[in-house]
Amino acid sequence: MRAHSTSLLLLAAVLPLAAMAPAQADVVVDCAGGAVTVDQSNEIVTVTGICTAITISGSNSVVTIPDATALNVTGANLDISAGVISGAAILGGGNANVSATSAGSLDIPGANTTAGFAGSVGPVSLSGGNATLTAASADSVLVTGPNTTAVFAGDVRTATVRNGNVSIKAARLGATSITGANNTIVAKAGQKLVIRGGNNSARYRTLKSVKVIGVNTSVTVKRGKTKVVVRGTNNSIVVHDRI
Structure with a gap:
């Protein structure tokens, strides 16, 4: 009985130590001035x-990166x-789920991606579908993926939509072309x-x-004044001053 009791006491002493073992340390990768x-x-x-250049090919990871000349993400389920x-x-x-300061250009071919930029992005291509993008401003926006939302606090020079269920919001939109169905455009000011x-x-x-059309x-x-051309049926065009 004494040996059995001693074994139980030793087991009880070891279990808390195992429970208190530190978690695995984070992984650190150094660029060393290169890719x-x-x-x-x-x-x-x-x-x-x-x-x-930074390439992220792993999946299911949380990754923090510094400034870089380029970023290529091929892995899935990343933060x-x-x-x-x-x-x-x-x-x-x-x-x-991606957050960054700014980007020279942005391409999102991956589906179900959420990206947020505190600053501006250059030319933007959203082709993956089910994407959400927020940014301060953009040079141009091309949306070919469905079910996509893009919101800009400032200006977008040009915007093109070639699919359905797309929503674009901006303070000011330049020339904008929409081809598809069930799309929504909202802006304070627009050119065309x-x-x-x-x-x-x-x-x-x-x-x-x-x-x-x-x-x-x-x-x-x-x-303001708006020049209006309409071809088709069941359209509702309400402007302040039509020219």
Whole structure:
């Protein structure tokens, strides 16, 4: 009985020590002034140093990276925090959550991706579908993936939509072209809007010109003068002053 009791006491003493064992340390990857690939999966990874191109091919990881000249994401199910990407940022793989300061250009071919930029992005291509993008401003926006939302606090020089169930919001929109159905455009000010398709809607505070070729489309402009051209049926075009 005494030996049995001693074994129980030893087991009781060991179990708390195992429970208190420290978690695995985060992974640190150093760029060392060049390009680097983060291929770790199911890890917490921090990239350090002066970086050129960064590729993230691992999946199911939380990755923090500094400023870089380029970012290419091919892994899936990632949570990425980045600094300034001076060149191209390509977010593939899908199911990613990305936050960064800014990017020279942005391409999101991966589906179910959420990306947020505190600053501006250059040319933007959203092709993956089910994507959400927020940024301060953009040079141009091309949306070919469905079920996509893009919100800009400032200006977008040009915007093109070639699919359905897309929503674009901006303070000011330059030339905007919509081809598809069930799309929504919202802006304080706009230069030119062309809509082809059905069941689309647009709301502006001011808009210089609008052309609608399609059906069941709604356009509302609250202020200023707007040149209007409409071809199709069941369209509702309400402007402050029509020219």
